[in-house]
Amino acid sequence: MASTFFGLDIAKSGLYNYQAALNTTAHNVANGDTEGYSRQYVEQSASRPINISCRYGMQGTGVDITGINQRRNLYYDTKYWDNSKLVGEYGTKEYYMLEIEDYFNELNTDGFTTSFSKFFTGIEELTKNPASESVRVAVTNYAQNFAEYMQYMATCMESVQSESNSEINNVVSRINSIANQIAGLTREINSIEATGIQRANDLRDSRALLIDELSSLANISAEEITHVGAEGVTEYRVLLDGQVLVDTYDVVTLKCVPRERKVNQSDIDGLFDLEWSNGVKFNMGSQTLGGSLQALIEVRDGNNESNLQGKGYGSEGDTELVVEATNINNLDDMNMPVTGIITVGSKEYEYSDFTVELSEDEEGNPSYVYTFQLEEELSSDADEATVKIGNSINYKGVCYYQNKLNQFIRVFARQFNQIHKQGVDLNGEFGLDFFTVDGIENTAFDLTGTEYEQEEDDETIDTINSLETTYYRLTAANVEVNPEIYDHVNKIACASPDKEEEGYIYNGLENTDILKRLYELQTDRDMFKQGTPDSFLQTLTAEIGVDSKKAQDLSESQNNIQEAIQNQRLSVMSVDTDEEALNLVKFQNSYNLNCHVVSVMNQVYDKLINGTGA
Numbered sequence: 001m002a003s004t005f006f007g008l009d010i011a012k013s014g015l016y017n018y019q020a021a022l023n024t025t026a027h028n029v030a031n032g033d034t035e036g037y038s039r040q041y042v043e044q045s046a047s048r049p050i051n052i053s054c055r056y057g058m059q060g061t062g063v064d065i066t067g068i069n070q071r072r073n074l075y076y077d078t079k080y081w082d083n084s085k086l087v088g089e090y091g092t093k094e095y096y097m098l099e100i101e102d103y104f105n106e107l108n109t110d111g112f113t114t115s116f117s118k119f120f121t122g123i124e125e126l127t128k129n130p131a132s133e134s135v136r137v138a139v140t141n142y143a144q145n146f147a148e149y150m151q152y153m154a155t156c157m158e159s160v161q162s163e164s165n166s167e168i169n170n171v172v173s174r175i176n177s178i179a180n181q182i183a184g185l186t187r188e189i190n191s192i193e194a195t196g197i198q199r200a201n202d203l204r205d206s207r208a209l210l211i212d213e214l215s216s217l218a219n220i221s222a223e224e225i226t227h228v229g230a231e232g233v234t235e236y237r238v239l240l241d242g243q244v245l246v247d248t249y250d251v252v253t254l255k256c257v258p259r260e261r262k263v264n265q266s267d268i269d270g271l272f273d274l275e276w277s278n279g280v281k282f283n284m285g286s287q288t289l290g291g292s293l294q295a296l297i298e299v300r301d302g303n304n305e306s307n308l309q310g311k312g313y314g315s316e317g318d319t320e321l322v323v324e325a326t327n328i329n330n331l332d333d334m335n336m337p338v339t340g341i342i343t344v345g346s347k348e349y350e351y352s353d354f355t356v357e358l359s360e361d362e363e364g365n366p367s368y369v370y371t372f373q374l375e376e377e378l379s380s381d382a383d384e385a386t387v388k389i390g391n392s393i394n395y396k397g398v399c400y401y402q403n404k405l406n407q408f409i410r411v412f413a414r415q416f417n418q419i420h421k422q423g424v425d426l427n428g429e430f431g432l433d434f435f436t437v438d439g440i441e442n443t444a445f446d447l448t449g450t451e452y453e454q455e456e457d458d459e460t461i462d463t464i465n466s467l468e469t470t471y472y473r474l475t476a477a478n479v480e481v482n483p484e485i486y487d488h489v490n491k492i493a494c495a496s497p498d499k500e501e502e503g504y505i506y507n508g509l510e511n512t513d514i515l516k517r518l519y520e521l522q523t524d525r526d527m528f529k530q531g532t533p534d535s536f537l538q539t540l541t542a543e544i545g546v547d548s549k550k551a552q553d554l555s556e557s558q559n560n561i562q563e564a565i566q567n568q569r570l571s572v573m574s575v576d577t578d579e580e581a582l583n584l585v586k587f588q589n590s591y592n593l594n595c596h597v598v599s600v601m602n603q604v605y606d607k608l609i610n611g612t613g614a
Contacts, residue, residue: 004608006059007601013062014594017044020065021587025580032575036209038070039575040201070201076569077208080562081215081222085290087562088216090555092295096164097548100401103156104541112153112537115146120522126494127512127519131426136489144481147435150409154402154477158268161398164300165271169256171217171293172274175245176253178214179238182207183251186236194233211238219290220245241289243280253277261350262337263390264303266402266475271300285391302397303390308336310370312344312387317377321349323370323387324359330368331356332410334472335403336389342372345385350375396547404540405476409435412533413479414471416521423493423514431493431514432485438478 003009021042031037043066049058122139129135185207192200214220218240225235238246245252256272263271274282283289284297310326321344328334334356341348351372359369393399413435420431485491495511521527528536 005601005605006061007604008598010060010062011594011597011601013047013064014597015591017042017063017065018587018591018594020068022584022591024068025583025587028575029577029580029584032577032580036205036212037575038072038201038205038208038573039580040068040070043067043069067199068201069199070204071573072208073569073572076565076572077211080565080569081211081220083558083562083565084212084215085219086558087555088291089295090551090558092292093299093551094548094555096160096295096299097544097551099160100157100398101544101548103153103160104401104544112149113534115142115149116522116533118142119146120519123515123519126492127515130494130512130515133489136492139492140481140486140489143434144486147479147481150405150476150479153405154266154475157266157398157402157405158477161268161271161300164296164398165268168272168274168293168296168300171296172254172256175214175217175240175293176251178210179246179251179253182210182214182236182238182246183249185210186246187249190233207236214238215291217291218293219288241283241286243276243282252280254282261340263301263340264307264399264402265335265337266399266406266477267337285393287394298393298395299397301391301399302393302395303335303399303403304396305392305394306333306335306400306403307388307390307392308334308370309386309388309392312382312385314344314378314382316379316381319374319377321351321372321374321378321382321387323372324367326368326370328368329366331472332407332414333403335399335406340389342374343388344378344382345380347379349378396543401540401544402476406474408528408533408536408540409476409479410471410474411527412521413474415524415527416518419514419517419521420493422497424495424497425493426490429491430497432482432491434482434485434492435474435479436482437473437475438480 024040024042028039044063045066047061047064049060052059119139119142122135122142126132126135126139185203189200189203189207192198192203211220211222219242221239223237225237227233227235235248236246237244237248243252253276255275255277257275258270259267259273262269274284276282284301286294289297306327308323308326308328310323313322313324314320321342336354339352340350342351343349351374354370354372357369357371359367413433417433417435420434423431425431494515496513521533523532525531525535527533530536530539
């Protein structure tokens with residue numbers, strides 16, 4: 001049976017309940033503009049009734065607070081995290097592609113067009129006065145300006161690669177920091193909720209906000225696991241691209257390891273590879289990595305799948321690996337470093353050198369056969385083993401555009417040099433290579449690695465040489481005017497060596513047919529499949545513009561989608577000031593009404609005790 005003062009107990013429970021509701025409402029209003037805050041509410045239920053042994057049944061005992069919970073929807077959170085990786089990825093790509101586009105736009109303004117045109121204008125002037133030393137000096141200066149502009153473009157690409165590489169390190173550091181914070185918050189949450197009574201709502205909001213940020217950096221999934229019989233203590237796991245990043249209180253961090261060997265010929269030194277701290281290999285080429293991290297890797301290493309790939313042959317114990325059926329059958333397109341890492345099947349080997357021989361496939365098409373000198377013996381037989389250097393990344397990043405610049409300068413320099421070497425200079429000697437490799441001693445060379453030696457009977461003798469004497473060594477970063485020609489302008493070859501031509505003057509003061517052939521290269525439509533040299537670079541610039549616009553459009557689209565998802569999330573979790581204002585009035589009235597119950601009960605008990613003398 002209920003006590004005489006039972007009514008006061010009921011009113012007291014109501015007072016406690018609505019006081020908690022008012023405090024929770026005040027907390028919501030105070031955090032109305034707090035990022036990541038989820039509005040809270042008091043969950044209540046009727047107290048357990050008691051049997052008063054009367055025929056009308058059981059008597060209610062008031063109200064109980066069963067918890068202070070959050071308004072949050074895991075479905076919307078998951079959608080937000082899934083889309084956030086796309087926002088991070090395309091936003092990062094947009095930033096770097098616009099930077100690359102700005103550099104290449106100079107090809108059509110004051111950069112390439114100006115230096116390239118002035119170079120050929122100088123050649124045209126030299127045809128009019130081939131004996132003029134001042135004109136010859138001007139030609140070499142214009143040529144060097146052109147070479148330096150190509151070096152400048154290569155330097156610009158290197159700066160983008162360096163910037164993205166540094167940002168990879170920053171992103172990895174941020175991922176590790178967030179992971180440690182999540183583990184720390186999980187420990188605090190479990191210590192508070194261990195009793196199964198309290199719920200650490202604000203700490204949970206802080207943890208979810210960290211997941212929000214983490215989801216823009218990479219592909220993230222998070223799950224909370226509650227075990228039966230262990231209420232209040234949960235496991236919380238965060239996976240990064242399927243690999244465990246946080247396992248409740250334990251964190252597996254990422255680390256950046258500088259490469260000892262280059263992957264692409266034009267790579268800068270010190271590019272980072274990623275590894276897990278527990279020794280598990282990190283898949284940098286994963287197409288599901290997502291977020292800013294994938295974007296940075298693709299911008300830095302993106303090669304449009306043009307890395308060397310083929311079939312390897314060799315026997316166990318061999319230190320030579322023969323690679324055939326490759327995707328690179330033109331030395332203009334070669335982009336592998338002189339020394340590096342080659343992957344045979346699933347095992348990596350270091351190679352110290354390689355040579356190339358021209359062959360034919362079964363259908364009679366030209367094919368290159370590569371022979372790599374390995375630093376260690378093959379651990380097993382390689383019979384049509386899959387071979388590659390670096391990762392095949394289906395994105396046009398810095399490596400792709402570096403290779404395009406190298407392809408341009410190799411083709412142009414080769415054709416220019418071949419014509420120049422067919423002429424004679426003012427000393428009556430055959431011309432040298434006009435464009436050479438900075439830092440490598442001048443050698444007459446052509447695309448296929450075949451050295452040309454001019455004999456008196458004007459016959460050409462082909463001798464296969466190593467890669468040291470091929471245009472593979474020539475890149476946009478190291479092209480220069482041959483120092484011998486730059487310092488001695490009389491070595492510019494203007495005249496044909498045909499001694500049988502009537503009226504021929506050996507010192508080249510009247511015969512300028514070599515110069516005329518060189519001048520025609522400016523408009524040679526057969527030099528590139530895109531047409532003239534100008535057309536090649538204009539096509540490349542247009543290609544970059546398309547890629548940049550694609551990144552911008554995708555970034556804008558994903559931002560719009562993210563905004564829609566966020567609005568859905570906020571419709572559930574955000575603080576509505578109008579609703580909270582209404583709750584204040586509602587809970588205040590309920591609190592006052594329970595106070596009135598106490599007042600009424602006080603009058604009843606006063607009458608009962610003092611008025612009746614009970």
